[in-house]
Amino acid sequence: MTEKMKAAVWYENKDVRVEERDVKPVGNNDVKVKVSWSGNCGTDLHEYESGPLLVQVDEPNPLTGEKVPLVHGHEFSGTVEEVGKNVTAYKKGDRVVVNPVVTSGNHSDLVDRYYEFYFAGLHTDGSFAEYFVANENNVVAIPDRLSLDKAALVKPLSVSAQAVKEAGVKHGDTIAVFGAGPIGLFVIGAAKAAGAKEILAFDLSDERLEKATQVGATEVLNTKDINPVTFIKEKYPNGVDASLEVAGVKPTFDQAIDSAKPKILGVRRPVSPA
Numbered sequence: 001m002t003e004k005m006k007a008a009v010w011y012e013n014k015d016v017r018v019e020e021r022d023v024k025p026v027g028n029n030d031v032k033v034k035v036s037w038s039g040n041c042g043t044d045l046h047e048y049e050s051g052p053l054l055v056q057v058d059e060p061n062p063l064t065g066e067k068v069p070l071v072h073g074h075e076f077s078g079t080v081e082e083v084g085k086n087v088t089a090y091k092k093g094d095r096v097v098v099n100p101v102v103t104s105g106n107h108s109d110l111v112d113r114y115y116e117f118y119f120a121g122l123h124t125d126g127s128f129a130e131y132f133v134a135n136e137n138n139v140v141a142i143p144d145r146l147s148l149d150k151a152a153l154v155k156p157l158s159v160s161a162q163a164v165k166e167a168g169v170k171h172g173d174t175i176a177v178f179g180a181g182p183i184g185l186f187v188i189g190a191a192k193a194a195g196a197k198e199i200l201a202f203d204l205s206d207e208r209l210e211k212a213t214q215v216g217a218t219e220v221l222n223t224k225d226i227n228p229v230t231f232i233k234e235k236y237p238n239g240v241d242a243s244l245e246v247a248g249v250k251p252t253f254d255q256a257i258d259s260a261k262p263k264i265l266g267v268r269r270p271v272s273p274a
Helices: 040-051 154-166 183-195 206-213 228-235 248-261
Strands: 004-012 015-023 030-039 074-085 093-098 101-103 117-118 130-136 140-143 174-178 198-203 219-222 244-247
Touching: 015 117, 015 248, 030 093, 074 130, 074 154, 117 198, 174 183, 174 228, 174 248, 183 198, 183 206, 183 244, 198 206, 206 219, 228 248
Parallel strands: 174 198, 174 244, 198 219
Antiparallel strands: 004 015, 030 074, 030 130, 074 093, 093 140, 101 117
16 A cells, blocks of 8 residues: 655645645665655745746656656755665664755766756655655765754755855955845855855845844845945955855846956856855
8 A cells, every 4th residue: 555645735836735645665775754844945935936937847857757746845854764675874763864956867977967857846746745755875864963953954055055166265265145045144154164254245135134244244235225346346346256146136146247356267257056
């Protein structure tokens, strides 16, 4: 008899239903995770409010064979409930997080690390459910000192840390962060950890800017009051060492480009985390 679970299922925009779904079978190399915490990403919110945007609707995903209705969610933590017979790295009760991105494995990372991929919650069932079944290669154990509620933030934190890495932020750099929402705050923390000397944060919300100060921004500015490019060029005529665009809109993207310092062999391009 197929095991059932409760799940929040996306049918169309503003139509998400809590209903029973089949728990997917556990393959030989799979890990079944009992979901403890799952974040509501902006991607999920956008699909609910304005979708379909990225979710698989008309044709089944070529890698998963699935399409809507699908369970949303991809930022989550949990405990291992069951493992496949070939799995040796994990056991029942282990505390884990899961990478929601799965690639076909048919192409080199040098070509495009996300060429032919699928994403939990968009192309296959996600984490707004009691259980999630993942290949063991996408499962990551977490230390005992990390609580499961905080562990659910590993995915957005990893995106932010990768953006800082891609931007080449190093000790002593001055950077500008455009957008102080959740990802922007993580970017600020990651840049501080990378050794950035000065971190300028720009946003339209004073509340978010206050949070930016708490996590490491050295100066915060509300763009209702100032032009960020003018402000930066007055202080650093050649621009900042790196700019990170985290608002996801054209005006801030353009500002991030105009604020970045030219380099001898090109331009240190702004980075916009996915």
